[in-house]
Amino acid sequence: MQPMLANRRILLIIGGGIAAYKSLDLIRRLRERGAQVRCILTRAGHEFVTPLSVSALCGERVFTDLFDPHSEFDVGHIRMARDTDLVVVAPATADLMAKMSGGHADDLASIVLLATDKPVLLAPAMNPRMWDHHATQRNVAQLGADGIRMIGPNDGEMAESGERGVGRMAEPLEIVAAIEGLFAKPGAGKPLAGRRLLVTSGPTHEPIDPVRYLANRSSGKQGHAIAAAAALAGAEVTLVSGPVHLPDPAGAKTIRVTTARDMLAAVEKALPADAAIFAAAVADWGIAAPDQQKIKKNKGGLPSLPLVENPDILATVAHLKSNRPKLVIGFAAETEKVIEHAKAKLRSKGCDWIVANDVSPQGGVMGGDRNTVHLVTDNGVESWPPQTKAEVARALVARVAEALGGERP
Numbered sequence: 359m360q361p362m363l364a365n366r367r368i369l370l371i372i373g374g375g376i377a378a379y380k381s382l383d384l385i386r387r388l389r390e391r392g393a394q395v396r397c398i399l400t401r402a403g404h405e406f407v408t409p410l411s412v413s414a415l416c417g418e419r420v421f422t423d424l425f426d427p428h429s430e431f432d433v434g435h436i437r438m439a440r441d442t443d444l445v446v447v448a449p450a451t452a453d454l455m456a457k458m459s460g461g462h463a464d465d466l467a468s469i470v471l472l473a474t475d476k477p478v479l480l481a482p483a484m485n486p487r488m489w490d491h492h493a494t495q496r497n498v499a500q501l502g503a504d505g506i507r508m509i510g511p512n513d514g515e516m517a518e519s520g521e522r523g524v525g526r527m528a529e530p531l532e533i534v535a536a537i538e539g540l541f542a543k544p545g546a547g548k549p550l551a552g553r554r555l556l557v558t559s560g561p562t563h564e565p566i567d568p569v570r571y572l573a574n575r576s577s578g579k580q581g582h583a584i585a586a587a588a589a590l591a592g593a594e595v596t597l598v599s600g601p602v603h604l605p606d607p608a609g610a611k612t613i614r615v616t617t618a619r620d621m622l623a624a625v626e627k628a629l630p631a632d633a634a635i636f637a638a639a640v641a642d643w644g645i646a647a648p649d650q651q652k653i654k655k656n657k658g659g660l661p662s663l664p665l666v667e668n669p670d671i672l673a674t675v676a677h678l679k680s681n682r683p684k685l686v687i688g689f690a691a692e693t694e695k696v697i698e699h700a701k702a703k704l705r706s707k708g709c710d711w712i713v714a715n716d717v718s719p720q721g722g723v724m725g726g727d728r729n730t731v732h733l734v735t736d737n738g739v740e741s742w743p744p745q746t747k748a749e750v751a752r753a754l755v756a757r758v759a760e761a762l763g764g765e766r767p
């Protein structure tokens with residue numbers, strides 16, 4: 359089989375941001391898939407990666423400046439802008455995006471971006487405050503209206519400041535998946551076309567009073583990645599998510615809920631589905647009678663908070679007599695005896711597969727970007743290598759497509 363991006367010509371513009379180091383990996387991943395990658399390194403990009411490392415990875419000379427006599431004589435910026443199948447900007451800085459939005463053209467990168475007649479994909483990366491700024495958001499809206507595609511930015515910790523928020527560049531493999539999506543022929547590479555998928559994600563919050571709640575450490579990253587991968591595979595996806603700090607995944611219908619009961623109601627409303635994947639970390643208990651007013655500290659003694667068991671959403675759906683999805687998949691968050699507990703959960707929940715993961719604090723799975731999972735089915739246990747959550751999502755979606763029997767006629 360030919361690699362996914364065989365003979366595709368990609369012009370990669372590397373802007374000036376700490377995330378530029380990830381663009382080196384992006385070049386490698388694109389070339390692994392058969393793409394030809396030509397690179398422009400902006401003046402600010404130079405501060406973060408060297409032309410030598412970029413050219414070593416892309417296997418060509420790197421273009422660095424508008425008035426570089428080599429780039430002018432050998433290629434010419436207009437030809438460079440047109441002799442490609444796609445222009446990718448990663449990292450796309452606030453400054454580059456502002457220039458694009460305003461149509462500026464004062465260096466090689468901005469001239470090429472103004473002169474190209476090919477699709478452009480941006481992978482923005484910047485400090486969360488810069489991303490949230492009205493000016494950046496105005497530019498994002500303008501670029502969207504101009505037909506520019508965007509992947510990310512993701513929520514997470516900033517490499518340079520340790521701050522958290524939306525602003526991290528999408529991971530190289532996420533960018534690769536977006537590029538493959540752009541090149542995919544309609545219908546091709548869409549093994550879930552015509553299928554309906556339901557995904558739950560994130561924690562649930564169980565109110566104690568109007569200002570306090572019970573919760574857990576789930577970030578929603580794995581569930582959201584599954585919803586995004588399923589949408590990219592052509593499924594009609596409904597994502598029911600508890601409170602998370604993540605953007606809604608592109609291509610999925612996202613329903614935001616707070617409590618386990620809300621989540622069950624939204625899940626029941628979203629049925630029927632061909633497959634349902636329950637990645638949410640649902641709170642097992644809620645407060646029996648949440649207070650309508652903030653509980654005061656000095657009311658004498660400690661408050662008592664009787665708990666009630668929440669509905670088990672996975673087990674409820676797995677035991678449905680009618681409307682049961684053909685494939686019901688649960689997750690098992692365990693801190694010990696992972697596989698043993700997962701096997702028991704497969705039986706007790708009545709689901710078809712369990713994706714088991716070790717969420718002990720030392721593993722960094724909860725809130726982190728990587729995951730090591732075991733797929734537990736009636737046929738046995740498959741242990742997958744450590745991967746990013748996006749990779750786990752793609753592998754799981756591929757398995758779901760296989761189990762549902764490929765494209766629906």
Ligand code: CTP
Nearest residue numbers: 636637638640668669670671672688689690691
């Ligand atoms: N789940 C659910 N509704 C609940 C609790 C869990 O749908 N009220 C689902 C989760 O989305 C996950 C699976 O059940 O797919 C297992 O969740 P997990 O928290 O690992 O297990 P619990 O059932 O909560 O059991 P325990 O906490 O005892 O391990």
